[in-house]
Amino acid sequence: MKDKNLYERYHRQIILPEFGEAGQQKLMSAKVLVIGAGGLGCPALQYLTAAGVGMIGIVDDDVVSLNNLHRQVLYSVNDIGLSKAERAANVLQQLNPEIKIIAYNERLENQNTLTLLEEFDIIIDGTDNFSTRYMINDASVLLNKPLVYGAISQFEGQVSVFNSQTLKGSDEAVNYRDLFPDPPKDGEVLNCAEAGVLGVLPGIIGTMMANETIKLITGIGEPLIDQLLTYNALNNQVFVLNLSARKETRSLIPKNEAEFLKTDYIWLCSSPVSNAEIDTNVFNNLIEKGNIDVIDVRELHELPEANEFPNIKIPLAQLSNNSSLIRSDTVIAFCQSGKRSLQAAKILSGIFGDSKKVYSLRGGIIEWKKQQQTV
Amino acid sequence: MNIKVILFGKLSDIAGSSVSVNDVADTDGLINALHNNYPAFANTKYLIAVDKRVIKENTSLNNNSIVALLPPFSGG
Numbered sequence: 001m002k003d004k005n006l007y008e009r010y011h012r013q014i015i016l017p018e019f020g021e022a023g024q025q026k027l028m029s030a031k032v033l034v035i036g037a038g039g040l041g042c043p044a045l046q047y048l049t050a051a052g053v054g055m056i057g058i059v060d061d062d063v064v065s066l067n068n069l070h071r072q073v074l075y076s077v078n079d080i081g082l083s084k085a086e087r088a089a090n091v092l093q094q095l096n097p098e099i100k101i102i103a104y105n106e107r108l109e110n111q112n113t114l115t116l117l118e119e120f121d122i123i124i125d126g127t128d129n130f131s132t133r134y135m136i137n138d139a140s141v142l143l144n145k146p147l148v149y150g151a152i153s154q155f156e157g158q159v160s161v162f163n164s165q166t167l168k169g170s171d172e173a174v175n176y177r178d179l180f181p182d183p184p185k186d187g188e189v190l191n192c193a194e195a196g197v198l199g200v201l202p203g204i205i206g207t208m209m210a211n212e213t214i215k216l217i218t219g220i221g222e223p224l225i226d227q228l229l230t231y232n233a234l235n236n237q238v239f240v241l242n243l244s245a246r247k248e249t250r251s252l253i254p255k256n257e258a259e260f261l262k263t264d265y266i267w268l269c270s271s272p273v274s275n276a277e278i279d280t281n282v283f284n285n286l287i288e289k290g291n292i293d294v295i296d297v298r299e300l301h302e303l304p305e306a307n308e309f310p311n312i313k314i315p316l317a318q319l320s321n322n323s324s325l326i327r328s329d330t331v332i333a334f335c336q337s338g339k340r341s342l343q344a345a346k347i348l349s350g351i352f353g354d355s356k357k358v359y360s361l362r363g364g365i366i367e368w369k370k371q372q373q374t375v
Numbered sequence: 376m377n378i379k380v381i382l383f384g385k386l387s388d389i390a391g392s393s394v395s396v397n398d399v400a401d402t403d404g405l406i407n408a409l410h411n412n413y414p415a416f417a418n419t420k421y422l423i424a425v426d427k428r429v430i431k432e433n434t435s436l437n438n439n440s441i442v443a444l445l446p447p448f449s450g451g
Contacts (some may be wrong), residue, residue, distance in 0.1 A: 039451055125451075130447070151450060152448055153449075153450050157448070179447070180420060182420075184420050189385070189419075195450070239381070241443065242424075244429070
């Protein structure tokens with residue numbers, strides 16, 4: 001290493017025989033994307049920055065809150081209300097000005113995910129919700145990028161390395177869907193805000209994620225490829241499970257970019273009813289896309305009439321008996337104020353289950369007409 | 376036959392961190408027995424591992440097999 005300053009900065013890890021200057025060079029040429037700058041992201045980012053990973057991307061559209069500070073140790077009270085991605089980048093750049101840090105103060109969605117992930121060698125999933133986790137998993141499989149996974153709940157954590165070709169020679173890499181093929185619905189699994197979390201737990205799990213990443217980059221040790229590690233902070237029990245790839249999993253993952261863009265990850269992870277309400281903008285977009293049935297669930301004589309868009313009139317009380325009139329895969333119910341249509345969405349979700357997407361127009365036809373006038 | 380079942384996450388909130396189940400020949404039998412004893416298990420997704428290997432099909436169990444049931448976590 002020619003630069004004396006760099007040699008001194010990384011000296012204590014360079015002198016490790018397994019690591020050496022070669023290991024440091026590999027870190028300095030690596031590009032790692034950390035998704036979520038929260039409980040897991042903060043410690044992972046700190047250690048990857050300190051270790052000298054050459055380029056680090058930070059994705060998060062959230063801002064710092066007071067109740068983050070017990071576990072998201074990069075932030076201080078002065079950061080409350082500010083962008084996590086930008087604050088993290090700022091703090092980390094002071095820790096190590098020799099590396100490139102890019103803040104993406106945006107939400108990861110189908111449209112920006114593939115383009116963003118493509119720029120990096122390794123993806124770190126430190127997100128806090130299933131829809132983003134499944135989307136990141138599928139994108140990593142599509143792009144063939146190793147995914148360092150971590151997740152926590154209360155006192156327990158999970159860590160794994162997905163989608164990295166195993167050194168043992170099996171041809172298919174394990175991904176998250178080999179563990180849990182389909183996302184749980186809203187409310188089935190509690191998140192940190194609902195279930196609570198001991199602040200130090202994401203510190204431990206996030207640090208383990210940084211460790212797995214450094215092992216992957218430098219080729220030392222045995223990363224958790226084809227394995228899932230669980231850790232319990234209360235009794236220090238560690239449990240390592242062996243995983244295998246399954247043929248069936250492939251059919252659950254979008255086959256190409258076009259399919260990926262069409263997959264509705266938010267809907268996949270929402271209970272039909274809790275996510276059923278849509279606003280007038282989404283309503284108009286869905287109508288424009290076509291291939292939907294719009295149902296007026298008001299009584300037949302009710303005003304104002306809705307003749308601006310095609311709709312089928314089935315009063316709420318008759319909905320169950322007339323569900324066969326609904327043919328499209330997407331259904332939107334509306335009424336006067338949005339109350340009866342929400343009931344209608346519940347009834348239709350009960351009838352159609354996962355076979356149709358069912359929505360209710362928030363604010364009803366009254367709100368919709370009002371919005372059209374202001375446009 | 377005595378099978379030890381280690382529980383994680385929400386499942387351990389329901390039934391404690393481990394339970395023993397007697398007289399079941401395979402994982403289907405074991406899961407049936409657990410759901411009878413703990414109906415709340417039915418509301419949770421989880422993966423099943425037998426002797427630390429994740430399985431997806433019904434798997435026969437030996438005396439002293441250790442089974443782990445692990446729900447997904449979303450927190451970050």
